[in-house]
Amino acid sequence: MEGQIGSLPDGSPWDLAAERRGDRDWIEDQWHSPDSRVVLMYDGQVAVDSDDRPLWMSSGRLPDDVLAWAFLGIDAHGCARFVASAAPATALNVDDWLPLRSLPSELAAELFSAVSLMNWHANHTHCPRCGAATSIHEAGWQRVCPEDNSRHFPRVDPAVIMLIHDGFDRVLLGRHKRWPVGWFSTLAGFVEPGETLADAVVREVAEEVGLQVVETTYLGSQSWPFPNSLMVGFHARAEYAAPQPDGDEIEEAHWLTREELASSSAAGTIKLPPALSISRWLIQQWYGEELPGEWART
Ligand SMILES: [Zn+2]
Structure with missing residues (x-):
C-alpha cells in the first residue's frame, strides 16, 4: 500500500465466496438485495461520485442494458459486491467516469479483479471454436457456448x-x-x-x-x-x-x-x-x- 515499502495491495479486499458462484438462486437474491452494491464500468473507466470515489449503487439504480456483470465477493459488512459494464448509450448519460489510474491507489486496487473481468467479457463475447455468441455463467467467472457447450474462463x-x-x-x-x-x-x-x-x-x-x-x-x-x-x-x-x-x-x-x-x-x-x-x-x-x-x- 502507499506509504509502505513492505507490502503490495492484496489481490482482493473481500471474501471471494467462490463456492457461491454456481448457486444461481443465491446470486439472483444477492443481485436484487437492497444491501448489495454494484460498481459500473465503461471502457476501463469507473463511474465515480462527486468526490471522485467509485460510485457503489444498488442494482435497482442500474440501467437495464448492462453488457456484462460479475459477482466480486462479500465485504466486511456481509454485503455482496458486484461489477457491471455499461452499454455506450448508458455511458453517455453518466457524468463522471474516471480511469482506474486516476483513483487513489488503495481504491484502484480494490477494483483490479472487477476491471480485469470486465475487460475479459468485453473481448470474449464469442466462442473461439465456432464463433457463436457465448453467455455468462458462474456469476460472471465463465462464459459458455450454447452450440458446443465449451466453457471459457477469464484470461490472465x-x-x-x-x-x-x-x-x-x-x-x-x-x-x-x-x-x-x-x-x-x-x-x-x-x-x-x-x-x-x-x-x-x-x-x-x-x-x-x-x-x-x-x-x-x-x-x-x-x-x-x-x-x-x-x-x-x-x-x-x-x-x-x-x-x-x-x-x-x-x-x-x-x-x-x-x-x-x-x-x-x-x-x-x-x-x-x-x-x-x-x-x-x-x-x-x-x-x-x-x-x-x-x-x-x-
Ligand atoms: Zn462454440
Whole structure:
C-alpha cells in the first residue's frame, strides 16, 4: 500500500465466496438485495461520485442494458459486491467516469479483479471454436457456448517485471521510448509459450538492454488489469556492463548508485513509477526505504 515499502495491495479486499458462484438462486437474491452494491464500468473507466470515489449503487439504480456483470465477493459488512459494464448509450448519460489510474491507489486496487473481468467479457463475447455468441455463467467467472457447450474462463497473461542490479551498489532503470524525458522504471515483458518465468527475465533483459542476467530472485506479484496481466516481480542480478537500449522499446537505460537514485529522484531529474505499481515497490525494496517523487499524479 502507499506509504509502505513492505507490502503490495492484496489481490482482493473481500471474501471471494467462490463456492457461491454456481448457486444461481443465491446470486439472483444477492443481485436484487437492497444491501448489495454494484460498481459500473465503461471502457476501463469507473463511474465515480462527486468526490471522485467509485460510485457503489444498488442494482435497482442500474440501467437495464448492462453488457456484462460479475459477482466480486462479500465485504466486511456481509454485503455482496458486484461489477457491471455499461452499454455506450448508458455511458453517455453518466457524468463522471474516471480511469482506474486516476483513483487513489488503495481504491484502484480494490477494483483490479472487477476491471480485469470486465475487460475479459468485453473481448470474449464469442466462442473461439465456432464463433457463436457465448453467455455468462458462474456469476460472471465463465462464459459458455450454447452450440458446443465449451466453457471459457477469464484470461490472465503472465508478465515478468524486474529490477536489474549489479549485486553491489547499482541498479539499472530504463525509459520507454513513449515516455516523457525523465520517467524511469524497471523493465518488463510478457512470458512466451514454453518459457519459465526466469527464462523470460533473462530473455527480456538481453533483448531490451543487452545485459546478461546471472541470478533471479522472486519478490512478489501484482494483478495489473491493463488489460489482463499478472505482473510477476523479480530482482535480477546482471553482469555490470554498458547497457545497450534496443531503441525499439527502451530509449535509454542507466546504472544508478544508491546515492544517485536518491538524489536524482529528490531533485526530480528522474521520476519513478506511481505508488500503485509493483515497479516502484521493487525499486524501494532494493533501496530499503521510500523514495520521493512519482509520475503523472505529482
Ligand atoms: Zn462454440
